[in-house]
Amino acid sequence: MSADGVDRARRAWARLSPGARAAAGVIAVFALASLLAPWLAPYRVGQQIDIVHLASLPPSWAHPFGTDRYSRDVFTRILYGGRVSLSIATLAVVVSATVGTLYGAVAGYAGGAVDTVMMRVIDALLSVPRVLMLIAVLALWSPVPVAALVLLIGLTGWFDIARLVRAQALALREREFVVAARALGAGPARIVRRHVLPNVLGPVIVAGALAVGNVIVLEAGLSFLGIGVHEPLASWGMMFQDATDQFVSAWWAVIFPGAAIVATVLAFNTLGDALRDVLDPRQLPGHAALEPPETAHG
């Protein structure tokens, strides 16, 4: 099973466009750089090197991305900020994908009244804008622990994935192989585990990749509003917010974190779109059974 997964991943990689491979490369570089921040960073995190003489320096060999108004090295902060931004985004999406997939699979496979009620709950939750919901909670809960922030973002972001999975599950339920599995005595739990979940994995991975980009922007936005992560932690959004008022005098403190956000989001979106094409089962020979549902929205 796992050797097979590797094989499938390899085949998928072979089908990716050069742009998508570049995007995957960008993500890999950012992830690695963040991971290795303690070894790569030229200075200690949060270190104010010399606030009198070395504040707001333009990029130079000593400070490739310059220093901010507190004389902190922007390059160092971007490396450490990447840890925060990327891990919050990834973990939040893992939370969203897990909750959304299970919720959607249960609703879609159960069908009928259960499905109707579960979907109306989502409609109700979706009627409150996500940002508003987060602002309301975060404004009252300050400073918020990072784990709670991850959970809050994750738990407000699973609705779309749930809908997607539900639509797939609804269609899968009518597929002949599911009927065949039932005819052989498989119960509902087994069918969801064996027949529904593996067959929705592709779309969920795609949706997840796209969602990571969204969450990075969301987290940046919250931090920009001052209600996301708090000092001494730094996220890209926070750095951006910190420095905007000196944009004219010290543009590097704004541009570099901004560029990191834009590059990462672009990379995730490009990769997500490419994965959608690659994982689209209609393009795999002999996978007719996985065609997407005609009745996607109910």
Next chain:
Amino acid sequence: MAEPLLAIEDLRTYFYTAAGVARAVDGLSLAVAPGETVGVVGESGCGKSVSALSILRLVSPPGRIEPGSRILFEGRDLLALDERAMRAIRGRRIAMVFQEPMTALNPVFTVGDQVAEVARIHARASRAVAWKQAVAMLDRVGIPAPDERAREYPHQLSGGMRQRVMIAMALMMKPALLIADEPTTALDVTIQAQILELLAELQREYGMSVLLITHDLGVVAETASRVVVMYGGEAVEQAPVAALFAAPHHPYTRGLLAAMPRLGLLRERLQTIPGTVPAPTAWPDGCRFRDRCSSAWERCAAEHPPVYPIAPGHESRCHLAHEPARRDGPAAAGGRAVRA
């Protein structure tokens, strides 16, 4: 007949749709003896497949099996069982083979895994034991190099091989009854013969009963010992195979036989039965076949024909049994038209 293995009594499966109540199966009765092969034939839309799904209670909403229907299997009424007990029967005592083995297999698992799964469900076998049994079963259904084939995915196998895999899954637990719903329709003719032969062979070996659902009378002639002809959601004629082919009684059966291509019989064109099966939301009153029947007279509109005995083991739902003189009917001149 000895105590039947399966006895369907007045099965009615209705679908409650926006267009009205579709009475897909409406008063079907039939029995299958232990070890016997019964062929169920009829056109598309006559209720064959819904009947098969009803036996396993796999009809999903808006379909419903109406109260008053009975499906007796090994002495128990399946319709009275709870879902748990029913699950223990599916795949273990009654198994089913589907028409299209490509779509009936899950594309993301190897075929060995899918065959083994049946043993894991019913025998709670360990992964290793189930796998070994699956490979043995694949070998038994005539898959060459089963060890390697078991590790392949459905799309890597040919249609005939996939159908063998389906049969392996169905027979894993040695069921008492195998329902085969158009098992060869999706296959090449040469492969068809092989699959039918395999089914017959396994049936003898396991002593199981087979309910073979098909629109192909040729398939029935080759494999079944008894035939049930379905029309309009009910059985219109039942007979031993030889009797049905030699002396069909119901005009619908005669129409089906006349529409069959046969070697040695020179005909310009094959005959067809005029018209199409009426929508199951609107069976005609009286005899459901009367609109397409050249012998139909007033009685056919007024009275739903009961089951008339024709000969031992041969019965027909046609008033002609009572008034045989009307066979050639008033409409004989134009009714039994040869239309292509």
